[in-house]
Amino acid sequence: MTTAATTHHSAVLEHRDRFRPRQAAGKGHVSVRNVDIVFDTHHGPHTAVQGAQLEIQPGEFVCLLGPSGCGKSTLMNVVAGFVKPRHGELLVDGQPVAGPGPDRGMVFQQHSLFPWKTVKDNVAFGPLMAGVGPREAESVSRTFLSLVGLSGYADAYPSTLSGGMQQRVGIARALANYPSVLLMDEPFGALDAQTRTMMQENLLEIWSEFRNTVLFVTHDIDEAIFLSDRIVVMSASPGRIIADIRVKLERPRQAELLTSPAFMALKRECLALIREQTLHAFEQQNRKH
């Protein structure tokens, strides 16, 4: 995989320089400023996220960690431009986000490939929409498929691939657009533990090529520590950011790291901090009611 990745390094950069020169290195600064997200439901307004404040530097790998239903996806959907915040502001590279756009690529949890397009055409979709010709789009697509190790499946339909392979296509499709921010919403959540670990390793390898900003949602603390530079922890209803932890583990990281003493120590530290902050959040809530 490592060799494959380096071989394609030049091809990857060449395509980028040709059709997305603006999204070269140094882009991908995300600024979430005091964001409240409120849904109008049958029972009245429901605050999903409250007072979210977050600065992500270009090239940072940030994991958003929290219990189910705490608003991780919702916050990510605001960054993606699918959901509008009730209050607050969201800037990407200084520009307010008005809607979804190709500068922010998205990898969904599952079932997001176009079932009527072949694997190759799925990956070529972004470049095609960006206006490059069909031939160049196909060549971009082939480059990215070999990057995720799926060259042999270019002409297959997504439904004939395993879940893990489909997610790799999803990653290739998002990256083929050279997004300055890559948004990933529990992309490995539906995979078995073995496949998941392999996918995490692969992701880091591929990301080392791009070094773009990644915002990665998970509720798995091991995954968060293994992948990220920073873990942003959210509390449950309404979702609030309760901790911001730096992960100072060296890169490149391999699966062995998961059982190393350094990893264990950091995990223990994180768990203690999360526990403390969660209790604190609960107390605050109780005082309010």
Add this chain to the structure above:
Amino acid sequence: MSVKPGPFQASSAVVPSSTGERGVIQADGAATETVVGTDAVGAAVEASHARLPANWRRYLVRIAALVVAVMIWHLAAVNDLNLYLRFENVPNPVVVGTEFIAQLSSQTFYLHILHSMERIAIAYGLAVVIGIALGVMMGRSRFAEDIILPYIEILRPIPAVAWIPLAILMMPTEQASIVFITFLGALFPIVLNTVHGVEQTPKVLVRAARSLGASNAAILRHVVLPGALPSIVAGLAIGMGVAWFSLLAGEIISGQYGIGYFTWSAYTLVEYPKIIIGMLVIGGLGSLCTLLVRKGCAPLLRWQKEAGRS
């Protein structure tokens, strides 16, 4: 099962539902059936490569079943059976067969078929274009749906026969009135199945396309339409069945040419073998056209077949 003669499928799509629902349920039922049907055909084709003898036996059974029916008909007709059903005026298969061969060398016979096919082609072509366009508009825009749906609700339950008087009064020519009735018959199943397919577009795919930089037009072309296609194809097949159904109603009551006119005038002229020939030609052409629609659309649905295989 996927090549059922039109009218049987048609009736389920045309009957108004008593609950006042939009009949999408029936359309949906048909859609699912078609999907299953296509898969079953695919599976059967695969199986036929592996086990030819097993399939041969099934075809033999089918042919035998038809032969038995023809024999019963023959015996009943030859012996002038009169058991509530009266067979004394029904010609036997040999007479019908002889007459059919005679018709095959008659130019008017082909003229009748040609006229019917021409009406089907014009009416069905219009229904496909207008039906899919209306369906997509309704599926994508609530406003368009609110404007168009009341018309469909009111007009859809009216059977083709009931349109005949008004069509004759309003249309400039007899040809136009028959085409109009045929068009209406094909239109409704196509519209409703298109709406149904378009409304089922998965939200995650639209989001994925948007964050890959797709415009509204690109989303329509690359996401909404391909996703709705299985349902649209089911609507096209049902629409073809209903088109024949409606065409015949129109041709029986008015017209000078057409296979429906051929059948009805055989009755009024006491040429009974030609009644049965007319009926069989209608059944055969109806099935053939529906089959053509299905086969013609099959390449567009290849992705679905591959999915079923895994």
